[in-house]
Amino acid sequence: MDYELYMKAALMEARKAFEEDEIPVGAVVVVNDRIVARAHNMTQRLNDVTAHAEMQALTMASAQGGKYLPEATLFVTLEPCIMCAGALSWAQIGRIVYGARDTKRGYGIVENCISSQSLSLLHPKTEVVGGVMEAECAGLLKEFFGKKR
């Protein structure tokens, strides 16, 4: 599977968010080498803290592929937060590929802490790949927040 190809599609979504003055995070869901959902962060437009790119993409993918998505890969430009990790766990997503790390609000902080207790925020079968096109994904966020200052 060509991670960069799909991460580029997620980045296109993130750029749409940027243009709409939303925190630029984008996501796509891929099943059998086909993109079945594309979404970007819409928390401002929808006035809804739950409208993260991953949540929108999951809801879209489920509408087509069913509630559980063990065959699917979610590509997202930023490490998922705890809410999104919880949602991806319920969906039993097959794989998560993310770009930039989120050392403040990413799920990884909690995950690292609980893994010693054999706990996980994700489904046990979910594979995780981080840091794909990290510079591009992080760069877009940096540009967005730089503009805000």
Added chain:
Amino acid sequence: MDYELYMKAALMEARKAFEEDEIPVGAVVVVNDRIVARAHNMTQRLNDVTAHAEMQALTMASAQGGKYLPEATLFVTLEPCIMCAGALSWAQIGRIVYGARDTKRGYGIVENCISSQSLSLLHPKTEVVGGVMEAECAGLLKEFFGKKR
């Protein structure tokens, strides 16, 4: 604040879910002693694992009260899961009042584990009250799963 009064309203929502053959969990959001959102679990109907009662209620409350809900109390018949705890954290909800404990998928397992590291799944200002009308809330779930066997 009369916790039982509002938990009864959340239970009414849970009963609606029960009648629709959904896992019977209901939630209401209260601001200034007024219910601003009522919702129940719709994961089956919407074919969407993210359609928990709390998520729906948050989205509805935000549409009226704004993205952040520090003045709001969420009443929910079952202890929130990690996804919902993450969403409630983003919303900076003022208070969470829940009925039945969820020792398997409730956020409490992880919360207990990370609290020793001064981490929390919730916003630092969120107050939590558990076990309100616990027997009624748990009873409805027990009846539902008993019927399924």
